[in-house]
Amino acid sequence: MMDKKIAVIGAGSWGTALSMVLSDNGYNVSLWSHRKLQAEEIQNQHTNEKYLPGVVLSNLIKGTDRLDEALKDASALLLVVPAKAMRDVLKQIRTKLNHPLLFIHGVKGIEPGSFKRMSEVIMEEIPESLRSGVVVLSGPSHAEEVSLRHPTTVAVASPNSQAAKTAQDLFFNHYFRVYTNEDMIGVEIGGALKNIIALGAGMLDGLGYGDNAKAALITRGLAEISRLGTKLGAYPLTFIGLTGMGDLIVTCTSVHSRNWRAGNMLGKGQKLDEVLKSMGMVVEGVRTAEAAHALAEGLNIEMPITTAIYQVLFEGKHPKTAVDELMDRDKKDEIAPLTHSLNERMEQKH
Numbered sequence: 464m465m466d467k468k469i470a471v472i473g474a475g476s477w478g479t480a481l482s483m484v485l486s487d488n489g490y491n492v493s494l495w496s497h498r499k500l501q502a503e504e505i506q507n508q509h510t511n512e513k514y515l516p517g518v519v520l521s522n523l524i525k526g527t528d529r530l531d532e533a534l535k536d537a538s539a540l541l542l543v544v545p546a547k548a549m550r551d552v553l554k555q556i557r558t559k560l561n562h563p564l565l566f567i568h569g570v571k572g573i574e575p576g577s578f579k580r581m582s583e584v585i586m587e588e589i590p591e592s593l594r595s596g597v598v599v600l601s602g603p604s605h606a607e608e609v610s611l612r613h614p615t616t617v618a619v620a621s622p623n624s625q626a627a628k629t630a631q632d633l634f635f636n637h638y639f640r641v642y643t644n645e646d647m648i649g650v651e652i653g654g655a656l657k658n659i660i661a662l663g664a665g666m667l668d669g670l671g672y673g674d675n676a677k678a679a680l681i682t683r684g685l686a687e688i689s690r691l692g693t694k695l696g697a698y699p700l701t702f703i704g705l706t707g708m709g710d711l712i713v714t715c716t717s718v719h720s721r722n723w724r725a726g727n728m729l730g731k732g733q734k735l736d737e738v739l740k741s742m743g744m745v746v747e748g749v750r751t752a753e754a755a756h757a758l759a760e761g762l763n764i765e766m767p768i769t770t771a772i773y774q775v776l777f778e779g780k781h782p783k784t785a786v787d788e789l790m791d792r793d794k795k796d797e798i799a800p801l802t803h804s805l806n807e808r809m810e811q812k813h
């Protein structure tokens with residue numbers, strides 16, 4: 464049945480966990496992997512041991528390494544590949560598409576080089592006639608916990624409220640509660656930039672600092688994410704929601720987080736190259752730190768924490784020195800700069 468099939472593009476941890484949510488909701492899922500062996504494992508063994516060890520997948524989830532097969536008769540498509548692979552995968556999809564689909568993505572990153580959000584990349588690569596809407600799905604949601612069907616909340620955001628409602632209907636169930644949101648910019652920026660702060664949280668833990676430092680990092684990290692996001696056109700209140708504060712809490716405090724784990728190794732003195740080699744999964748915060756740093760410089764936005772993490776990642780600064788320098792900056796008012804960007808945003812709206 465045409466409207467009962469969803470194509471999931473990207474068979475890592477998140478693509479696989481979201482396929483489970485969709486199959487629990489009764490949808491046939493075609494889970495596409497760019498690796499033949501992995502597609503065969505999903506199809507024949509009903510497992511994806513590398514990315515979600517110990518989990519058994521429903522018969523409704525079919526593995527394939529053929530994009531045309533994944534897209535055939537699907538009414539919606541969920542993109543869950545690393546941000547740096549998004550444009551290339553979309554170019555491949557474009558050549559196989561012959562009917563309009565709802566494009567949903569669950570990617571928390573910014574395109575390296577262009578510094579574009581994922582929805583911008585989708586709209587550039589897929590002609591309007593071949594998409595019935597573009598939606599981002601984001602929020603505090605580790606794949607490992609979703610695959611155990613533990614209570615989880617996310618938001619689906621799109622300026623097209625009908626598209627967001629359709630995505631909400633696809634994913635909503637008793638353990639996966641989905642809210643709609645119209646602020647796609649805020650949701651994409653919050654989801655991507657929290658990974659930088661999660662790297663910082665891991666570094667603090669690696670350095671042996673405690674909960675005070677972590678709470679400071681999360682709160683002041685959110686302040687600078689909001690500053691940049693608001694300048695890019697986001698609605699300020701989005702950042703205190705699930706996809707802002709919510710995702711910061713889960714990523715900065717959970718051992719499931721790859722960004723936290725990578726940061727933790729860096730804090731303990733390991734080098735970035737060896738950390739990334741040992742992870743075996745995507746650590747989006749590293750490239751996003753580069754993007755956020757460049758965007759902040761271009762727009763003249765103060766993002767001291769992002770800058771410090773960028774310097775640790777790419778300029779060899781020791782994490783302890785970065786913390787010391789952050790603490791020794793000039794005295795500041797806590798709220799005034801936020802009020803300023805809020806007022807600026809309100810003036811733009813009127």
Ligand SMILES: NC(=O)C1=CN([C@@H]2O[C@H](COP(=O)(O)OP(=O)(O)OC[C@H]3O[C@@H](n4cnc5c(N)ncnc54)[C@H](OP(=O)(O)O)[C@@H]3O)[C@@H](O)[C@H]2O)C=CC1
Pocket residue numbers: 473474475476477478496497498514543544545546548551552569570571572604605606607743744745747
């Ligand atoms: N894991 C989680 O809990 C969550 C993740 N996310 C976001 O989802 C996105 C995907 O992350 P996640 O699933 O965790 O990542 P993983 O590292 O677990 O998996 C990434 C998948 O994408 C594949 N891939 C890599 N490059 C390409 C390419 N060029 N073309 C096609 N496929 C490719 C990988 O294949 P290969 O095996 O060859 O590397 C792998 O199957 C990220 O943006 C992440 O931030 C969002 C919420 C939760």
Ligand SMILES: O=C(CO)COP(=O)(O)O
Pocket residue numbers: 571602603604605606658661710713714719720721722723745746747
């Ligand atoms: O975004 C996530 C949870 O909401 C997953 O974070 P990591 O990519 O750091 O594992």
